Each structure stands twice: as C-alpha cells, then as structure tokens.
Amino acid sequence: MPRLLTATSLSAAAFLIFWGAMWLWAATSSLGGQGGQLAYDPLFYPRALIFLGLVLAAAVLIYGLWTGASDRSGQDTRSALMAMGLSAGFLLTLKPLGFFLSSAIFMAAFALTFGYRRPLILAATWVATAGFVWLAFTEGLRAPLPGWPAFLD
Amino acid sequence: MEALLAGAALLADPMAIAALVGGVLLGVVIGVLPGLGPAVGVSLALPLTIGMDQVPAITLLLGIYAGSIYGGSVTAILINTPGTPSSAASCLDGYPMARKGRVGEALGIAALASVAGGILSLLILAFAAPTIAQWALNFGPAEMLALVLFSLTCIASVSAGNQLKGLLAALFGLFLAVVGQDVFSGEVRFDFGVFELAAGLSLVPLLVGLFALSEVFWRMGDPARSAGTGALPSGFAFPRLGMVRRLAPTILKSGVIGTLIGVLPGVGPTAASFVSYAEARRASKTPEDFGKGAPEGLAASEAANNAVTGGALVPTLALGVPGDPITAIMLGALVIQDIVPGPRLFTQHADLVAALLLGLLIINLLMLPIAKYFAFLWRRLLSLPDALLMAGVVILIGVGIFTLNNSVLDLVTALVAGLVGYALRRAGYPLAPIIIGFVLGKLLEQNLRMGLIVFQGDWTRFAASPIAAGFLALTLGFLLWPPARRLWRKRSTKGTD
Numbered sequence: 001m002p003r004l005l006t007a008t009s010l011s012a013a014a015f016l017i018f019w020g021a022m023w024l025w026a027a028t029s030s031l032g033g034q035g036g037q038l039a040y041d042p043l044f045y046p047r048a049l050i051f052l053g054l055v056l057a058a059a060v061l062i063y064g065l066w067t068g069a070s071d072r073s074g075q076d077t078r079s080a081l082m083a084m085g086l087s088a089g090f091l092l093t094l095k096p097l098g099f100f101l102s103s104a105i106f107m108a109a110f111a112l113t114f115g116y117r118r119p120l121i122l123a124a125t126w127v128a129t130a131g132f133v134w135l136a137f138t139e140g141l142r143a144p145l146p147g148w149p150a151f152l153d
Numbered sequence: 154m155e156a157l158l159a160g161a162a163l164l165a166d167p168m169a170i171a172a173l174v175g176g177v178l179l180g181v182v183i184g185v186l187p188g189l190g191p192a193v194g195v196s197l198a199l200p201l202t203i204g205m206d207q208v209p210a211i212t213l214l215l216g217i218y219a220g221s222i223y224g225g226s227v228t229a230i231l232i233n234t235p236g237t238p239s240s241a242a243s244c245l246d247g248y249p250m251a252r253k254g255r256v257g258e259a260l261g262i263a264a265l266a267s268v269a270g271g272i273l274s275l276l277i278l279a280f281a282a283p284t285i286a287q288w289a290l291n292f293g294p295a296e297m298l299a300l301v302l303f304s305l306t307c308i309a310s311v312s313a314g315n316q317l318k319g320l321l322a323a324l325f326g327l328f329l330a331v332v333g334q335d336v337f338s339g340e341v342r343f344d345f346g347v348f349e350l351a352a353g354l355s356l357v358p359l360l361v362g363l364f365a366l367s368e369v370f371w372r373m374g375d376p377a378r379s380a381g382t383g384a385l386p387s388g389f390a391f392p393r394l395g396m397v398r399r400l401a402p403t404i405l406k407s408g409v410i411g412t413l414i415g416v417l418p419g420v421g422p423t424a425a426s427f428v429s430y431a432e433a434r435r436a437s438k439t440p441e442d443f444g445k446g447a448p449e450g451l452a453a454s455e456a457a458n459n460a461v462t463g464g465a466l467v468p469t470l471a472l473g474v475p476g477d478p479i480t481a482i483m484l485g486a487l488v489i490q491d492i493v494p495g496p497r498l499f500t501q502h503a504d505l506v507a508a509l510l511l512g513l514l515i516i517n518l519l520m521l522p523i524a525k526y527f528a529f530l531w532r533r534l535l536s537l538p539d540a541l542l543m544a545g546v547v548i549l550i551g552v553g554i555f556t557l558n559n560s561v562l563d564l565v566t567a568l569v570a571g572l573v574g575y576a577l578r579r580a581g582y583p584l585a586p587i588i589i590g591f592v593l594g595k596l597l598e599q600n601l602r603m604g605l606i607v608f609q610g611d612w613t614r615f616a617a618s619p620i621a622a623g624f625l626a627l628t629l630g631f632l633l634w635p636p637a638r639r640l641w642r643k644r645s646t647k648g649t650d
Contacts, residue, residue, distance in 0.1 A: 011580035031340045039605035042335040042342055045598045049328045056321040063317060080374025087547045091564045094551050107544045114540035129545040133552050143204060143556035
C-alpha cells in the first residue's frame with residue numbers, strides 16, 4: 001500500500017489550505033466590480049487563479065495519494081533546519097546588533113555547527129567577507145548599513 | 154550607427170566598465186562553485202543594482218549571467234562536478250582530458266568555445282530581436298495574452314518534476330503578483346491589513362529568498378556537502394591554431410543550436426549543451442573518442458550553453474517575455490531601472506539596446522583573459538568548505554536585502570520565500586515557473602482585462618487573430634502532449650506484454 005503522508009501529498013494539502021484561505025478572503029472582501037462588467041471587477045482575475053489553483057492542488061493531492069511518491073530528495077532535514085534557524089537569526093539581528101557583530105556571530109555559529117574547526121581561517125574568511133560587503137555597500141553604493149548595535153552609536 | 158555610438162558612449166562610463174569586469178569575474182566565481190548557478194548569481198547581485206545607473210546595472214547582471222555559465226565548466230573539467238547543470242555535458246570530455254594531463258588545454262578550449270558561442274548568439278540577437286520587435290508592434294491584448302500563456306505553459310511543462318507541479322508553481326507565481334493595488338480599479342487586494350503589502354510584494358526579496366536562500370538551505374541539508382577539495386591541477390593554455398581550425402565547425406554549429414534553443418521558453422542551456430554534444434558526436438568521423446576526452450565534445454557543450462544567453466535575450470528584449478528564470482530576473486531588473494522591455498524598447502531606447510549589445514560583446518571578450526589570469530582564484534575558492542562559503546552567501550543576501558529600503562519586512566519576505574522555496578524543492582516543485590509567473594503576472598492580467606474591455610466581453614475574439622490562435626494552439630499542445638505521450642507509452646507497453 002502506498003504511503004499517504006509524502007512530500008507530494010503534504011505539499012498539495014498545504015496548497016489546498018492556501019488557496020482555500022485566499023478564496024475565503026475574496027469571498028468575505030468588500031471589493032466589488034464597477035458597472036457589472038467582468039473586466040472591471042478587481043477580484044475576477046484572482047478568483048480565476050484561486051479556482052485553477054484549487055483544481056490543480058486537488059489533482060496533485062490525488063496523484064500523491066495514488067502513487068505514494070516518496071521523498072527522494074536525500075536531504076538531511078536536521079542540517080537544513082539548523083541552516084534555516086541560523087540564517088533566520090542573522091537576518092533578524094542584522095538591524096538591532098549591527099552588521100559587524102551579527103555577521104561575526106553568525107559566521108562563527110554557522111561554521112562551528114557544520115563542523116568547521118579552524119579558527120584562523122574562519123576569522124580570515126569573516127574579515128574578507130565583512131570587509132568586502134561593507135566596502136561594496138557603504139562606500140561603493142552609498143547604501144546605509146548599521147555597523148554596530150544601536151546603543152553604541 | 155548613431156545608436157551604436159550613443160551606446161558606446163554610455164559604456165565608456167567608468168562605473169559601466171567596472172560593472173562589466175566585476176560582473177564577469179563574479180559570474181565565473183559563482184559558476185565555479187558547484188550548486189550556485191546563474192539564477193542564484195543574478196538574484197544575489199540584484200540588490201546591488203538598485204542604486205546603480207541603468208547601463209552599469211544591466212551590464213553587471215549580463216556579466217554574471219555569461220560568466221557563470223562559463224564558470225560551470227571549470228569544475229566540470231577539474232573535479233568532474235558541473236558548477237552549473239548546463240556544464241554537465243562538459244564533464245563527459247572535459248574531465249577525461251584533465252585526467253590525461255590536458256587540463257590547461259581543456260580550460261582553454263572551454264573558454265574559447267564559450268566566447269565564440271556567446272558572440273555568435275549576440276550577432277543573432279542583434280539581427281533577430283529588432284525584427285521580432287518590429288513584428289510584435291502589431292500585437293494587441295489577444296496576441297500578448299496568448300504569448301504569455303504559451304511561455305508560462307512551456308516553462309511549467311518542461312521544468313523538472315511533473316507537469317502538474319510545474320503548472321501549480323506557475324499559478325502560485327501569478328497569484329503572488331496579484332497582491333497589492335489593482336491598476337484598473339485602484340483597489341488594494343490581498344493585503345490582509347498589512348500596509349506595506351498595498352504596494353505589492355517586492356521582487357528582489359522574493360527572488361533572492363526563493364533562489365539564493367533556498368539554495369543555501371538545500372546545500373547545507375545535502376549530506377554530500379563539500380568540506381573543501383584538496384590540491385587541484387592547474388594551468389590554462391589557449392588552443393593552438395590547428396586545434397581552433399579543427400573545432401571551428403563544431404563551435405559554429407553548436408552556437409546556432411544553443412541560440413535557437415535559448416529562444417524557446419523554458420528549455421535552457423542544459424538541454425542545449427546535451428543536444429549539441431549529441432549532434433557533434435553524430436557528425437564526428439571518430440564518435441568512439443567521445444566520452445574519452447574528445448575536444449569536439451567539450452567545445453560543443455560549452456559553445457551551446459553560452460550561446461543560450463543571447464538566444465534567451467531575444468524574447469526578453471523583443472517581446473518583454475522571458476525565456477528562463479535568469480532572463481525573468483533581468484526583466485525585473487530592467488523594470489526596476491524604469492526600462493520597459495518589449496517591442497518599443499528598440500525605438501524608444503535604441504542607445505540603451507546598443508550599449509547592452511556592445512556590453513555583451515565586451516563581456517564575452519573579457520572571459521578569455523579572466524579565465525586565464527584568475528585561474529588561481531578558482532582553485533582557492535574550491536578549497537573552501539560549504540560551511541564558510543554558504544555563511545558568506547547568507548551575509549551577502551542579508552545586507553543586499555536590508556539596504557534596499559532599510560526594511561526588516563524585506564528581510565522577513567526573503568526568509569519566508571527561502572523557506573517556501575526549500576519546502577517546494579523538497580516536494581519536487583520547480584522554482585522557475587514561480588518567478589516567471591510572478592514577473593509575467595501583471596502583463597497577463599492587464600492583457601486579459603484589457604481584451605475583455607476591447608472585445609466587449611466576447612471571449613471568442615481572443616482566438617480570432619491567426620497569431621493568437623497559433624500561440625493558443627501551441628499552449629494547448631504543450632498542456633496535452635505529456636499526458637497523451639504517457640498514455641500512448643502505457644498502451645504500447647501493454648501491447649507488447
């Protein structure tokens with residue numbers, strides 16, 4: 001018997017929920033057409049997309065359940081989740097901690113988490129990366145980038 | 154001639170020259186690193202272009218595009234791992250050449266074939282794009298709608314994974330483009346009370362998250378991620394005149410094949426390189442040498458995949474319809490720079506088009522010296538482990554996105570796009586249709602609704618013109634062909650049992 005909970009069936013279910021939520025938003029929205037013409041209705045086109053999305057997601061779900069297509073990505077979920085968590089941490093602390101501190105903590109944490117244990121090369125890579133990025137954005141493109149935590153300014 | 158001179162003047166700007174050189178260099182670096190292809194490279198550089206003038210911004214992206222396609226061949230030759238999927242065919246003969254001690258020659262042939270393929274496709278682009286643009290000036294909403302539907306269906310149908318998933322991904326992209334203000338009524342749709350969403354989803358964080366950030370998660374989740382390679386063979390040698398003469402017909406034919414495949418939406422450089430490789434082998438007097446280090450095999454693959462760059466730009470510039478995710482990103486970059494690609498580009502911005510074509514020519518010519526004099530850099534980069542490289546990529550992503558608008562919401566958008574991109578890849582969905590759907594979404598909606606107004610609600614008139622009817626028939630063909638083929642195969646298998 002094919003497996004029911006596969007990446008394909010779960011993703012199709014997620015899409016069904018997504019399109020369903022969008023349908024609900026459109027159904028409860030107060031936006032309306034002007035003069036009754038379809039072309040002037042702001043929700044005519046998105047409704048058509050949602051309808052097609054629901055049909056296709058249902059088709060993918062049936063396909064996933066029918067074939068029981070298994071996850072053959074060969075991915076190590078734990079490592080991917082760690083990369084996601086660390087990246088999220090860096091992106092969300094970039095503004096409050098400033099570029100230098102957040103990037104240094106992130107690079108060290110990322111490298112150590114994934115088994116890199118050569119501190120000198122790690123430090124040199126951080127100096128090269130941070131130096132290049134800082135110069136390229138702040139000097140080259142004149143883009144505003146907080147260097148240090150706000151409380152130190 | 155006047156436009157050409159004006160274009161040359163635009164390129165003479167030091168910033169444009171720096172962008173050209175920097176773009177090719179960055180592109181080759183990205184191509185060399187296995188897994189980081191042109192789509193990741195171009196999306197990573199997109200935030201950099203926001204503060205630039207039009208010509209440097211576009212030449213930077215073009216340099217990365219062309220450079221990364223060549224860069225993929227370096228790892229294919231040195232370590233038998235294609236830096237980009239489009240260089241997979243280059244492994245077949247490039248690596249055996251390296252094993253025979255002909256590393257320098259193999260790198261030289263790859264560079265020469267890439268340059269020749271790129272220049273050939275540029276010539277075709279320079280003549281074909283204005284002609285197609287002239288023809289497309291007569292396009293109305295019905296023709297544009299049919300063309301966009303055709304491109305989307307092509308890309309969704311030929312993408313990796315199954316067709317249903319490709320179509321669902323394209324639909325998802327189209328829907329993301331709906332968020333924000335409706336141009337016809339001025340009403341705000343699907344903003345969920347978030348003020349920032351009223352302006353619509355921002356292209357750059359979405360792109361960077363979907364392609365670059367999801368790639369980082371994917372690479373780190375790969376149990377076979379690189380811990381850095383050891384010592385690699387070195388050298389770079391331009392092929393001798395006799396070898397150039399021997400390879401010229403293969404390069405010429407492969408360049409034409411690559412350009413033609415590049416024009417077709419969704420097919421891309423990987424298919425081009427394999428088709429050219431197969432053709433070179435078929436036409437060879439010594440086909441048994443292929444796979445054992447035949448220079449013709451390497452030249453065919455490299456000339457074709459680089460020729461795709463010029464081919465893919467034909468529909469992007471002439472019609473405003475991208476042929477692959479990379480040109481979709483470039484189309485987005487053009488729009489950010491207030492340039493609207495399409496038939497009128499050639500008449501309204503002739504100087505800019507000339508600058509772009511000249512820039513592409515210089516980019517291709519620059520590849521040879523860069524390939525020769527920076528060969529040491531590729532070896533150094535390949536010795537770095539993924540843990541360090543990917544951390545650097547995330548830092549670049551974070552800063553690039555944040556400096557767009559100093560907005561944490563942009564960072565959150567990129568993060569969510571990265572997570573969604575990873576989850577979709579995990580479930581076997583192609584990402585290219587999402588981005589092409591997003592870029593073409595507004596064009597599709599505008600032409601559909603404008604057509605309904607012009608045709609007074611008569612749907613049959615969308616298929617009334619021969620061009621629109623032709624594109625719609627092709628769309629239907631692309632939609633029905635895969636299931637029909639599967640059914641036919643099943644029946645024929647049953648018949649033989």
